Amino acid sequence: MYFDYAATTPPDDEVLKTFDAVNRNFWANPHALHRPGMRAEQLLEQARVQVLSLLGAENGFRCIFTSGATESNNMAIRGAANRFKSRGRHLITSAVEHPSVLTVFQSLESEGFEVTLLPVLDNGTVDPEELKAALRPDTTLISLMHVNNEVGAINDLPTLGKLIKENSNAVFHVDAAQSVGKLPVDLSKLRVDMLTFSAHKFYGLKGSGALIFPEKMVFKPLLYGGGQEFGLRSGTADPARAAALAKALRLSLENWDEKLAKVSRLKCRIVEALTEIPDVEINGSIDEGSPYIINCSVAGIKPETILQGLSEKGIYISTVSACSARQTIESGVVRAVTGSPERAQHSIRISLASITVQKEVDTLCATLSTIIEMLR
Ligand SMILES: Cc1ncc(COP(=O)(O)O)c(C=O)c1O
Structure with a gap:
């Protein structure tokens, strides 16, 4: 996924x-x-x-x-x-x-x-x-x-x-x-x-x-x-x-507005699930941002570990901007947005597309919550 x-x-x-x-x-x-x-x-x-x-x-x-x-x-x-x-x-x-x-x-x-x-x-x-x-x-x-x-x-x-x-x-x-x-x-x-x-x-x-x-x-x-x-x-x-x-x-x-509405609903579901996990903070605005991108920081857990845990279950997310994923750990963007080095070092990005489906999102939410709980 x-x-x-x-x-x-x-x-x-x-x-x-x-x-x-x-x-x-x-x-x-x-x-x-x-x-x-x-x-x-x-x-x-x-x-x-x-x-x-x-x-x-x-x-x-x-x-x-x-x-x-x-x-x-x-x-x-x-x-x-x-x-x-x-x-x-x-x-x-x-x-x-x-x-x-x-x-x-x-x-x-x-x-x-x-x-x-x-x-x-x-x-x-x-x-x-x-x-x-x-x-x-x-x-x-x-x-x-x-x-x-x-x-x-x-x-x-x-x-x-x-x-x-x-x-x-x-x-x-x-x-x-x-x-x-x-x-x-x-x-x-x-x-x-x-x-x-x-x-x-x-x-x-x-x-x-x-x-x-x-x-x-x-x-x-x-x-x-x-x-x-x-x-x-x-x-x-x-x-x-x-x-x-x-x-x-x-x-x-073609039908960009329908795609946008669908992706917005999926984003809402993910945001809801993320906010239920303790010590997870959403970076950027939840309501005003692009429905296609969700960024959050998970306090105390290295983003690579979360990425790895999800990857083992066949779920693929990213840490910082993919182009520089191998060069840096801290996200300059999250640092500039939140002012927090902690959050910048612990951010993950989940990005959606018009082909993303509800079932995938449900699996992501459940798996992410289990993995974070396990790693704590
Ligand atoms: C905002 C933004 N600008 C520029 C680029 C660079 O695009 P490309 O790698 O296709 O040259 C990207 C790719 O991630 C991007 O997200």
């Missing part, structure tokens, strides 16, 4: 079929001028249009297909910071961003940029007032996540975007790796400039993601070469991966 869907989801059969069919039938180089090349290019461009339309970004935005959110984050942050450095070198992000954002800011700091790391409220979100106070005339880029990957906190993008646009000329980049495909993201209604996501978070393929950015925005690429993807990401584009991403996004957004 898998409860680590915030780390990745299984690819949907339909997505795999699309990937296979495009690879078999339209494998020509999409940049070639011959007929098979042009057909492959057509599919690539169709996927681009579909992705933009599913995100309310038909007007004024471009989509670049990338290898995932890590690459998109690197490209957006580095690209925007360097593009506007003649205007200013002050950048803003938050303390709870994914490492693929935080470490890019750290590297920019070593290159002479000044970075303000915003704290978060105890529900894990950025306080708009803190952001307003941090804005300066030389601020050129603000990067904040939509949904936090460890505690599920949802930043108020409409308020943050409005505030940024009314008080600065800065570019607003959003890492939406944990929201795209799960919650509605409509760029026509948000004042967001750049948006990052990964397909494998919503039943797409690993090594596949996108960056959405303003049509008029030019920035330095990370990869130089043949000038593909508007000159911003060189290398032969992959129509099969692009078509699979568009398919995954379309399917995951």
Whole structure:
């Protein structure tokens, strides 16, 4: 039983079929001028249009297909910071961003940029007032996540975007790796400039993601070469991966509200069970966070021991962000949210998906409670 869907989801059969069919039938180089090349290019461009339309970004935005959110984050942050450095070198992000954002800011700091790391409220979100106070005339880029990957906190993008646009000329980049495909993201209604996501978070393929950015925005690429993807990401584009991403996004957004309601009910059941176990504290907000993510700290028991105990019963959860699970014990996110090193060292994450069923949740709740009792 898998409860680590915030780390990745299984690819949907339909997505795999699309990937296979495009690879078999339209494998020509999409940049070639011959007929098979042009057909492959057509599919690539169709996927681009579909992705933009599913995100309310038909007007004024471009989509670049990338290898995932890590690459998109690197490209957006580095690209925007360097593009506007003649205007200013002050950048803003938050303390709870994914490492693929935080470490890019750290590297920019070593290159002479000044970075303000915003704290978060105890529900894990950025306080708009803190952001307003941090804005300066030389601020050129603000990067904040939509949904936090460890505690599920949802930043108020409409308020943050409005505030940024009314008080600065800065570019607003959003890492939406944990929201795209799960919650509605409509760029026509948000004042967001750049948006990052990964397909494998919503039943797409690993090594596949996108960056959405303003049509008029030019920035330095990370990869130089043949000038593909508007000159911003060189290398032969992959129509099969692009078509699979568009398919995954379309399917995951079908009946998204029903899926959200179902997952919310499952989350409630888990939270109820957790609150009945002594010395278990929920990290982040129970009611306002993403229904897909639950984070709690179990006092006095190492999270690895709980993970191991559950794993032996065929139940899989995670400790800190999966990408850094082998490097760190303390969760920087839980520390920033709760202010407690104890809780940060004892946190576990349970993450759900639309394919999670009640029976699995019941088994998880019962097993978790038994294991914690046994370990005490
Ligand atoms: C919020 C967030 N941003 C970025 C990433 C990086 O995504 P990928 O590993 O697909 O590049 C993840 C993956 O866990 C994430 O949760």
